[in-house]
Amino acid sequence: MRVLISLTIVWTALTALTPIWAEEKTQAVILVAYYSETGHTEALSRALVEGIESVEGVEAVLRTVSKASDEDIRRADGILVGTPVYWASLHARVKDFVDRVGQVLDEDTHGEGRTAGAFCTAGAVASGKELARLSILAAFLNMRFVAVGGLELDGFGNLGAEATTGPADPGLSEVELEAARRSGARFARITAQMRRSPN
Ligand SMILES: Cc1cc2nc3c(=O)[nH]c(=O)nc-3n(C[C@H](O)[C@H](O)[C@H](O)COP(=O)(O)O)c2cc1C
Numbered sequence: 141m142r143v144l145i146s147l148t149i150v151w152t153a154l155t156a157l158t159p160i161w162a163e164e165k166t167q168a169v170i171l172v173a174y175y176s177e178t179g180h181t182e183a184l185s186r187a188l189v190e191g192i193e194s195v196e197g198v199e200a201v202l203r204t205v206s207k208a209s210d211e212d213i214r215r216a217d218g219i220l221v222g223t224p225v226y227w228a229s230l231h232a233r234v235k236d237f238v239d240r241v242g243q244v245l246d247e248d249t250h251g252e253g254r255t256a257g258a259f260c261t262a263g264a265v266a267s268g269k270e271l272a273r274l275s276i277l278a279a280f281l282n283m284r285f286v287a288v289g290g291l292e293l294d295g296f297g298n299l300g301a302e303a304t305t306g307p308a309d310p311g312l313s314e315v316e317l318e319a320a321r322r323s324g325a326r327f328a329r330i331t332a333q334m335r336r337s338p339n
Contacts, residue, residue: 167197167332169215173208174222175233180261180305180312181222187317188220188259188301191324198328205237210244218255218331219285220300220324221276225260228268230275238279251285255331258299259290259320263306273299288330290323298323 170192176182185202192200201212205221213219219241223234230238245251258276262269277287277299290300293315301320303312 166199168217168328168335169199169201170218170220170328170331171201171203171208171212171216172220172222173203173205173212173237174259175205175224175231175237176222177224180303181224181259183312184259184261184301184303184316184320185220185222187312187320188222188324188327191321191326192328194321194325195328195332198332200324200328205233208237210240213241213244216254217335218257218288218327219280220257220259220327221280222259222261222301223272223276225262225268225272228271230260230272234276238276242279242283245283250283251280253334254285255288255327255334256280256283256285257288257290257323257327259301259323261303261305261312263304265304265308269302270299273302276300286334288327291319291326293319293322 172185172189172192174181174185189200189202192198201216203212221234221238223230242250256277258273260269260272281287289297292298301323303316305311
């Protein structure tokens with residue numbers, strides 16, 4: 141009987157502590173929200189997620205902008221937003237999502253203490269990629285997020301992961317995917333560091 145009571149006590153204590161351990165193991169949660177009509181931006185999102193998940197203790201949540209819930213937004217320590225370039229800017233559904241982030245977060249603090257980043261794919265090398273990413277980053281800066289850029293394989297920084305998908309450079313190359321993985325890992329490291337430091 142005593143053994144049974146002891147086992148019950150140990151079991152109850154373990155069950156109570158499990159959420160605390162899980163919480164301590166997860167240092168940061170990053171929402172990767174994207175829109176993709178023909179799959180390119182989705183493929184880039186998946187490479188970013190691979191990079192994020194290579195950093196211990198950081199959880200990636202991958203969603204299309206329409207499937208990302210208000211709770212996904214509130215829970216995120218960092219948000220990465222991906223768009224195909226449409227007429228030298230971000231896609232309208234991605235703009236809707238960015239606007240929703242501003243509505244969902246507490247309007248006194250908005251993105252304070254959180255990170256944000258942008259990524260895109262486009263048919264041409266230079267026909268709106270910079271403008272699309274800057275538009276996303278500017279919105280997040282206005283919401284008091286800390287903007288984090290991406291990494292090129294040669295070590296330079298950029299405005300966020302990107303890929304050219306049109307006839308000059310069809311699909312996503314391994315170089316573009318690897319740069320996105322490294323960008324995701326960098327975003328994850330910085331987000332986890334920010335989450336550990338008091339605001
Ligand atoms: C309506 C429309 C407008 C576009 N405008 C641009 C543009 O201004 N600049 C550019 O480089 N590519 C442009 N593209 C090409 C897309 O950005 C490119 O194909 C992108 O990789 C698509 O991403 P997805 O496969 O995730 O939908 C446009 C495509 C469409 C359908």
